[in-house]
Amino acid sequence: MAKSKPTNSTQKYLPIKEVRDGILVLKTGGFRTVLMVNAINFNLKSRDEQEAMMQQYQSFLNGLGFPIQIVVQSRMLNLDDYLTQLDVLSRKQTNDLLHTQTVEYTNFVRELIGVANIMSKTFYLVVPYDTGVELPTGGLFAGLFGKKGRPLSLGGKFAEVKTKLMERTSLASSGLAGLGLHNVQLNTQELVELFYTTYNIDTARRQKLFSVSNVDASVIQHLKDSTPGQ
The missing domain is CATH 1.20.5 (Single alpha-helices involved in coiled-coils or other helix-helix interfaces)
Incomplete structure (x- = not known):
């Protein structure tokens, strides 16, 4: 009896190797943290307030010694x-x-x-740190849509990178707070859920993601039918 050909999961095409301690570990050797930022209604500000905010925002950008990525995610409410x-x-x-x-x-x-x-918008700021060294296969994130991967062995390198990346993240977070933009860094569970809901929009409405500490083939919990009598 011929074996069925395994289907390719979405995970295969993502640039993420692992999510650890609230940090995205990329296949290219890069590391990322993600800040979720609350929006403010700029149009409701007075002209003086708008000009002051633009100057503060310019100073914020000029004060960063590294690039950032701003992501706006729109979803049907x-x-x-x-x-x-x-x-x-x-x-x-x-x-x-x-x-x-x-x-x-x-x-x-x-x-x-x-x-x-009716659309809802969520704003994210991505803080990078790149090493330029491609990482080996495996990792927790590899188990999100399929079999559980083996944790990456980064040794003391990860601790060093984490320290430097957290310094950048803290600088970006405090700069946003100075603009009146409340923000919070996404942890490991929140990062995995972000990508799960991004790449599985319809499925995520019906199926719930388990804690990432238990990621394996049964990572998706099918919600029980709430119909009375069942």
């Missing part, structure tokens, strides 16, 4: 869970007026997202 909660709430309402108002509001939201493409 998924309100399925929210609408389900509203449906449950409306059924539990004992007050007729509140029940009617909840149902009308739920229908309004459903109609709104049906006629308008």
Whole structure:
């Protein structure tokens, strides 16, 4: 009996070798941290405030001795869970007026997202550190879509790189905070989830990612059907 040909996973085509301690380890020998940055409404600022922010932003960029990457991720806003909660709430309402108002509001939201493409935007700042030395195969990230990979053996090199990269990350984070842009560094779990949801948009809505410490062939937890009686 002929063996079925194994299918190629998305992971094979990604430049990431491993995710360790909140750091992306690239196949090219590069290392990256990712800051998730809250946005502010620039148009609501006065002209003086806008000019002050632009000057501060220019000073922030000029103060960096390394390149950065700014990524904006746009996604269709998924309100399925929210609408389900509203449906449950409306059924539990004992007050007729509140029940009617909840149902009308739920229908309004459903109609709104049906006629308008409501998008959510998330902003990321990527901080790099490159060594130029290509790394061996394996790593935790290799198990995200398939078999679990062996951890990379980077020895003391990783600790040295991590220290330097964290210095850059701290500098970028404090610079953003000085602009009034709250930011947080993504940890290992959050980085894996970011890439999982990015490359599996539809699947990620139905399937939940386990903790990355348990990444293996069963990394995806199929959500149980919530239909009553099952």
